[in-house]
Amino acid sequence: MENGVHYRTCHLCEAMCGVAIEVNNGKITSIKGDDQDPLSQGHICPKAVALQDLHEDRERLKKPIRKTAQGWEELSWEDAFDLVAEKLHGIRKTYGRNSIGVYLGNPNVHNHGALMTTMPFLRAIGTQNRFSATSNDQLPHMLASLEMFGHQILFPIPDIDHTDLFICIGGNPMASNGSLMTVPDIRGRLKALRQRGGKLVVIDPRRTETARLADDFHFIRPGTDAFLLMAMVHTLFEENLVDPGAAERLVKDVDLLRLAALSFSPEAVTRHTGIEAEAIRQLARQLAKTPRAALYTRMGTSTQAFGGTTTWLAYCLNILTGKLDIPGGVLFTQPAVDLVALGAMSGQRGHFGKRHSRVRGLPEFAGEYPASTMADEMLTPGEGQVRAFVTVAGNPVLSSPNGQRLESALEGLDFMVSVDYYLNETTRHADVILPPTAALERSHYDLIFSQFAVRNVAKYSEALFPAADDARHDWQILLELAHRLEQQRKGGRLPLRSEMGWRAFKKLGPDPILDLLLRTGPYGADAGPVRPFAQTAIELVMDILPERNPLKGLARLSPLNRRWDELPKGLSLSALKAAPHGIDLGPLQPALPERLFTRDGLIQMAPRRYLADVERMQATLESAPADGLLLIGRRHVRSNNSWMHNSQRLVKGKGRCTLLIHPDDASKRALNPGDHAEVSVQGRYVVIPVEITEDIMPGVVSIPHGWGHHRSGTGQSVASSHAGVSINDLLDDALVDPVSGTSVLNGQAVDVRVWQPEPQQKQA
Structure with missing residues (x-):
């Protein structure tokens, strides 16, 4: 690695802050904020300097290890892959495909290589017993987006740089740098909000770091946010403050929402929430009467007994008061790699409750069961019992409920393998640990958090340090395991075409795929002088082909689609390499109705699963x-x-x-x-x-x-x-x-x- 300053995006949280890392003689000598980063503009939090600590940590694993009676011992990658593939295949062959469980931790979504190779890995394992951090975190937001907008990761993002009222419930962006709202330097952005005459309101059971900056703060009893929000909905209808504004022609079943809120007056919920009735009414009035306002909820409202219904009601309040799809309200992003549109094009908008877990009958979401039932599936005998377990960049013993019970369950497994570079509270139960390279030894592009950023940007980081010859990136580990499991399933040999496909994928890696996605996305290649002819061809394709044809989806996403004429063009991997600070793609813009993916093209204001939960709310209210x-x-x-x-x-x-x-x-x-x-x-x-x-x-x-x-x-x-x-x-x-x-x-x-x-x- 050359001496000097290298620019990179920090991967340690959702904020995507730009960092300037100075290297001298192969060692990091300083880490500072990148003043020219279009999103963070020089801001970093204390975690950024720990990039050096993680990279240089002597306790970070660098070679595969296996557990023996005498303790942990190193083994070669070849032997490790052979051992893991043989064990997993044997358990699957003996007990069935669902005898293997998989858990994916949060760091995977900060890693474009891992994201691109997770699906082939999961397909090769073939199990329905899949789990992740999603059900300990943001699942209610994904479900509300799926039910109301037709896609599980189509999140409305607060336009915090232009709003005049920011209501934050159950979130603490001063500590998190935003969550499902990628927002570096939240302190600076909140200061700017107040300088333009705006207001910050925080509602939380704790006076958080964010609450200390608030103009108004209200304590609320944990788990009662749904009652507060339903009372605000009640107030909007009671005082004739409902006005969806730009979204009015797109909303459906508003009257059902009005009926659901009838018995939840502010006076009725005060005893449970701890917030006075007049304060609740004033919150509703503020939201309705401030033209540019946004209501934001996060972890405290998601991970509670009424998490799903609370998140739905928060979305409803933004829509009922006309804050959806307007500058200063809540808007949908238009990222360079549009995972929302790509998922919809391939039929992957999301799904819920297609099947239920074996022991407790809990519904799957996007193919995953709730993490709370992992131990049940390991400890309960019978067909489909999890006997082998794979964790990838996760520590569920510390991050999932009843960690001690999960520890006991892990101890009883026939086999466990972890893809992780730490021997932690979960991986210590593994039989084999496969450590990937450290983050600074691989390239980086934020596929996920670009979908949630408060401004559209694209940033790519090349590997800062070369990986050791005997090291493996996580995407290489996942692909190698998937390849070997497929070979085992097919009796040791794969058809020539399939074998060549695996080898090509392993040779190319994620960056050429990223380049293709950038070039064919809305900011991608410009056809130059033949652009008008190309656009005409695109329009013909869109007119002729059936709505669900994949080619029509590609045409819609193409940079040649006239819909994207106002966007900057020419984005590619080489363009990003030439712009190490990143490229600003502009502020969030109105995107409806084109951004909706519901079957009827309308926003579903009263999905039946939420209306059914009103009965549970009513019973709680009366107790x-x-x-x-x-x-x-x-x-x-x-x-x-x-x-x-x-x-x-x-x-x-x-x-x-x-x-x-x-x-x-x-x-x-x-x-x-x-x-x-x-x-x-x-x-x-x-x-x-x-x-x-x-x-x-x-x-x-x-x-x-x-x-x-x-x-x-x-x-x-x-x-x-x-x-x-x-x-x-x-x-x-x-x-x-x-x-x-x-x-x-x-x-x-x-x-x-x-x-x-x-x-x-x-x-x-």
């Missing part, structure tokens, strides 16, 4: 609010789930894994600053330092997500020395949102008391 303390998670800007705690510079300083509790609740339990509390539920418990603060709502306690590194047998010494506790060791994996199948990570009831050490612990 008394739950007694005791309700548990919520939280996130810190120096952390992202469980995998960045082996960086000393990210974990140093004051301990962040603490129990936040309100002074009134602490006093009732005789808890004082510096004490340790025992937090328990149904016999499960953790012991955690107490932090008493008025920033948490009375009746609520908070433990951060992603900790719990006290487990033995891991290979992360820094993380182990800052172990913390796992909130997921407390959470009940039997609790899911029945509408979406999402894990209930917020709002479960817990007991809290002063921790009393055992006598021998006192002596120690």
Whole structure:
């Protein structure tokens, strides 16, 4: 690697910040923000400097290892691939294809190579027992997008750079840099919002880092956001404030929504939400009467008992008040690689409930079962029991509910393999670990988060450091395993054409495919002087072919389609390599009705699965609010789930894994600053330092997500020395949102008391 400054996109969270990495004699000497990046404009968060730590971590695995009676031992890639393929094929042949389970972790969506090779890998395994972090995270947003707009990743994104009112419910973009809203430098953008006379409103059970910047803040009881939003819908109809504006001719079944909201007046929901009726009415009025406004919800509203219905209602409120598809409201992106249109063209808009899990009958979403039922499928005997398990860049022991039960399930497997470069709380249970290259050793393009950015951009990063000769990228690992499993399934040989296809794919890798997608997308090649003739041919194809013909889909997406005439052209991989800071493709623009993928071309305002859930809401409304303390998670800007705690510079300083509790609740339990509390539920418990603060709502306690590194047998010494506790060791994996199948990570009831050490612990 040449000495000097190299420009790259940080891959550690959703924000896609540009970084300037200085290298001298093969070593990183500084990491700073890239002032010329069109999206982040010089901003970085503390995580960016940990790119160096992750790359240089001596505990990062670099060669395959297998578990033996004497401990872990290295083996060659060839032997590792042979062993894994043989074991998986043998289990599949003996017990059936569903005897193998697969879990995909969040880092996969930050990696275009892994994304492109996941599907052939999954097809080669052939199992229906697929799981991912989706059902512990954003599934309600994907379901609402599928039900209302016809596509699972067609998300309405707040146009935060042009809005005058930003209502944030259950989200903390100051810590996350946005989530399903790729927004670097949220502090600067919120400052600009106020400088133009705008307003920030935050609603949360905790006064978060974002809430501290708010003009208005309201505490809300965990799990009651659906009642708040339904009361706001009620107010809009009651006060004749409904006006879908630009989307009016596209909305369907608005009257059904009005009927659903009839009994949810602000007065009726106050007891449950903790928000006064007049404050709820004022929120609805503000949203309706501010021409450029956006309502945004995120993790706190998604991962709760009413997560699916809450997200649907948030979408409805933006639509009912005319904020959909207008500048300053919520808009759909037009990325360079349009995964929404490409998916629709191939018939992959998404699906829900096509089949149900074996043990608990939970619905699949996009081919995946809820992560909360992974342990059930491993522990319950019978046909289809998971006996072998594959994890790819995931640590579900710390990120899924009831991690201790999942640990027990993993221990009982016949075989487990992990594609991961850390020996962590999950991979320690594997028989074989296949470590991919580090992120700085491979190229990078954000296929997913470009779909959610607050501004359309395209950025490509070449590998900063060469991979070792004996290293494998994750896409190479997945393709090699898929190839060998296909060979095993076919008796050791594949047809010549199939064999040549696999070899070509493995030789080319993801970047030529990325180049093709860029060139044929809306910002792609310009045909020059023959452009008018090419456009006429495109129009003929679109007129002649049936609606669902793939060629018509390609023609619609082509840069020669007159629909894209106003967009910049000439985008390709070589163009991005020549623009190391990235290319600005412009602000978000209105895109309806062309962007809808519903069968009738209309926005479905009252999908039946949400209307059916109103009965459950009504029953909850008529019951008394739950007694005791309700548990919520939280996130810190120096952390992202469980995998960045082996960086000393990210974990140093004051301990962040603490129990936040309100002074009134602490006093009732005789808890004082510096004490340790025992937090328990149904016999499960953790012991955690107490932090008493008025920033948490009375009746609520908070433990951060992603900790719990006290487990033995891991290979992360820094993380182990800052172990913390796992909130997921407390959470009940039997609790899911029945509408979406999402894990209930917020709002479960817990007991809290002063921790009393055992006598021998006192002596120690």
